[in-house]
Amino acid sequence: MDEQELLRRLREAFKMESGERLASLSTRLMELEKTDDGQQCQEILEVIYREAHSLKGAARAVNLTEIEAISQTMEGVFGAMKRGEITPSTTVFDTMHEVVSFIEKILATEQQSADKDELSAVLQQLEDLHKGQKGPGKTRASVPAPQALNNAARQIMDTMSALLHEQPDKQAPEAAAHADARPEQAAPPAPDQVPDHPTPDKAPQKPKPAVENPHLGSSVRISTDRLDKLLLKAEEMIAVKLSISQEVNELKKLCQSFESWHKKWLRKDSLLRRYRKELAVEKEQGDTRSEEIQKFLDWNKEFITSMHKDIRVLTKTAELNQRFLDRKITYFLEDMKRVIMLPCTTLFAPFPRMVRELGRSQGKEIDLDLKGAEVEIDRRILEELKDPLVHLLRNCVDHGVEKPEERRMLNKPERGRIFLHIDQVEGGKVEITLGDDGNGIDPDMVRNSAVKRGLISVEDAARLTEKEAQGLIFHSGMSTASSLSQISGRGLGMAIFLERVEKLGGQLDFASIPKKGSSFTVYLPLSLATFRGTLVQVAGQPFLAPSSHLVAVLHVNVGSIRTVENKATITYDGEPLSLVALADTLQLKKPGIRKESNKIQVMVLGTSKRRIGFEVDEVLAEQEVLFKELGKQLLRVKNIAGATILGTGRVVPILNVHDLLKSAVGTAGERFAGPRTKQEEQKPKSILVVEDSITSRTLLKSILEASGYVVTTAVDGLDGYTKLKTNDIDLVLSDVEMPRMNGFELTEKIRADETLANIPLILCTSLATDQDRERGIQVGANAYIVKSNFDQSNLLQVIEKLI
């Protein structure tokens, strides 16, 4: 699973990339064939050459030696063409096109490999083509390709058709399995036809029409940036939904006031009728003034009644529309959220490898048991989770699993086991369990450590239950590692892990049995739910409390408040609960306003760790809102997580429960208030990877991230330079051959820049001549690493030396 899985994912990426490169190669080859302009010729050749080169590099990165070999030879041919050693001719083009299709064929196979004999034949042909034209004569003129070339082309074609014939045999079981469903596939393809290779993993899908180009799959790549923007716009629709529901409510109120008008009118109706009789008498006496008033009254009644009717119809329509819109927007958002769901594998793939290598570096043999990686989760949640999970895994390796000798003594299998299980549970939630079969959390060690750090007193420590003591690891400023190893020194503390999980609307639970192991369970929503909040009034100002952390709303008799050690407490659920005024915690100047003198409203806010009762003026209503950041100037504000805009357009701050609990502790002076340690905030080093091949980029990113670095990527030198200007980067790792600005140029540019001149820079390339190496050092690279397939130890060592 582990390394194989990563390789599989990388190959997926490679398949996509190489598809694009091959398509580009074909197009350019055709352009080249058409053009007569020498200048343009050179330009196209330059691109083609680079494409072949990149293809070679990418293939090497994913251990596809055959494609690497073909690309390398192809690169050689293009190089020779660039230097004018081979004259472009129809035969050359035909051959190159055939080679391109040959690679495409290989890519379409299950193993992405070709038969050895056939491959060597193809390589031989390419080699011949290369050498055949390189004669001493340097045929610059339009000498037609020699016979050898024709032969080469023919042989490649022969080889390929042989290959095509062969493949159905190689995949006999799968082909047979498909034979029933897709009979047309069973027929042996004619030598010059492009067969649609059955791919077993896509078998359950409905039959696709035979596609000429295998890269026109059923998926498209969209930048996450664009997706995020789209999602944001979709989320804005919630505001529309809210304001429409607000309007419908206003309309309903209007209807109600018409109804009360109607009732009032009816009550006076008998009076009016009597008056009408009197009027009839008056009229006989010739006085018409009262009659006019009466007519006016009648008209008024009719007018208002018809208006009432109109408003009623309007309200009905508005209500219908609202219901329709409500449904549509809800579905729309759900679909939109599904678009940004990713299987966990995308982020968890490097974990098994990381665990194994970390373990090895400490002389521990550890297997990572990864289950349920196919479960799909909101990409934003996955990204937020990644660092904490990496940290937790490191903890398991570092503090959890014991050394083999120790394990032997404890009668455990020598190989340690760490598990990471992802389970989709009911109610759109996911359960992530991570743990090990190591030595567990020793409550006494945690107690001692907490006392030593002055977080709690000896007496308090002794009073804690085993689980409470173990729970201290979530306190900021705690680390149970007796020696600060390289692994535990980096990354986030457990306290931050807990905060992260709760920020995502999740909950954390843990179980640990000394000498047996520990396990942490995180319950998370599958997607970032639209935020539900409870509107409360505090010191005359509205605030929104996240409903996920609202345990209860209580009406408390002032008489039932007890004061223990100068702290107010109430009883909730049979247990004492600290009570503070939210206005005090928020340091609002105005005092809270009590509606009734003998009762107060209390909202109990809590996380899995603890709960506190907060006195508020009034609890108003619960509603669905859209969470918004406070803007770039207010990066982080105490006790306030963000804001939302109500249907009325009013801006309301959203409370940060995690902060509030800490602040309340501050105001009430509860125990366990410890300083935040500096060490925790130590930032991981950040590396900029400049690489034009998506495969190599993905590979490098995974390797570096698994080693605890933060990775920013750029697609070429120019992009890299811009990223460097705008991001905080500690080290640059760059490819050499790239479009727009190559690695040498980038290095020169960085070294010439005052602010960047001292940044460590590593050139990483497949160009391996001494000359290149010399040039690399000359332009100012700190190290020059020759890409070898999949070997990372060398690279990591060099990086570690530099930063």
Add this chain to the structure above:
Amino acid sequence: MNDQLDILRKRARELARPLQDMERENDVLKIVEFQLGGEIYGLELDLILEVYPLRGLTPIPGVPSFVQGIINVRGQIVSVIDLRIFFEMQSQELTDSTSVIILQSKNMEFGILADAIIGIDTIAKKEIMPTLPTLTGIRADFLKGVSRERLVILDGAKLLADTRLIVNEEVV
């Protein structure tokens, strides 16, 4: 005939003479003038995203006093800063004419309060003189210069880049 042509030519020459006062785009600054605590200041138009009447300001607890709160600008939250407090000047009551000038750079965006917006003026760059020594304190750090008309021009880019204005506080 020739005479007439000469006259016409002469006229054409006169009419075609370029306006001497016309400043080139690069040589002038477009300045938004506004009133702040009884004084008049200018800010470069380039950095101004928009000017918005101050409505529905929501105060935020636990922030430095120069942060007046947040507003809703077409569905987006924008924080509002009172420069009078940041500059340690006398603060004034907010009125109906109070506006928010929203400043924006790539990495920063916030609004600043203005007691009133006066208008937009064009000032030649060469007419901007170094600041008066009488302006001291924090304010002096953010002055771009003084125009011939004694208009104090604030350095918007410096304001946007100043880390003292960023609120980033954890509960300890």
